[in-house]
């Protein structure tokens with residue numbers, strides 16, 4: 001069964017990894033948010049793309065979900081000593097990824113080709129695509145003014161109250177080569193449990209048209225997010241954070257919606273068909289179990 005998964009960072013990467021454990025590699029394409037990308041310390045950094053790739057390759061840091069396992073921090077420690085910016089924690093192994101990506105892109109290689117080459121080097125057999133080869137930049141409108149995404153997310157610890165979002169460059173950005181074809185040949189699209197506002201919306205804005213059944217997995221469980229500021233964002237935007245709010249966010253794009261057992265009372269209020277299951281992914285087998293549930297749900301639609 002050919003599946004396209006839409007993913008942001010850590011939560012999205014976990015379900016993508018679950019799907020990768022179940023599906024033949026040629027049947028899974030992961031389209032990843034690049035709205036979080038930024039240039040920092042002279043390097044081109046793609047946090048969500050790297051999180052998905054490191055996770056699929058078994059190279060991800062299990063504590064943070066982002067960055068590399070068995071990481072060392074000599075470079076960033078020395079940058080800090082010299083008075084440089086150290087708020088964005090880049091590990092030594094991770095820096096190699098950003099340096100080599102930057103070198104290639106300065107020579108004119110596209111982000112999708114760089115990603116393809118890196119996936120080959122890391123032994124990833126599934127297809128991983130950035131949502132676009134053109135820059136799209138998520139800008140968070142807050143009570144302290146507009147902030148670039150990583151400035152808001154990491155530097156300011158998501159503290160400013162959000163008022164809205166915009167995605168610079170999205171009007172002219174085309175989806176990456178292969179993304180349209182993957183969607184056209186997929187049986188279904190899975191929206192991973194990523195932040196609807198800042199991880200999934202940018203991908204949906206770039207992709208524009210989806211002519212396949214769409215199933216989303218709620219990143220909000222019992223009114224809270226496992227990781228990240230999605231619930232805080234809903235509250236600050238005047239919407240009670242819940243799995244129902246996520247389902248309503250995607251609206252009639254959805255054919256199916258997966259929510260956690262603790263939210264089963266919300267199921268009746270959701271317009272799409274629902275699957276109520278355990279959506280927490282604490283370990284590798286949880287990821288495979290949720291992926292199996294999602295795939296069986298898709299078959300039943």
Ligand code: FO1
Pocket residue numbers: 008009010036046047048050051066067087088089090091094150153154199
């Ligand atoms: N997230 C943090 O909260 N603090 C960091 O210092 C940080 C560094 C970092 C380095 C490389 C990378 O690929 C991701 C990193 N992240 C960090 C995560 C990242 O900022 C976010 O998870 C995503 O942008 C949101 O999906």
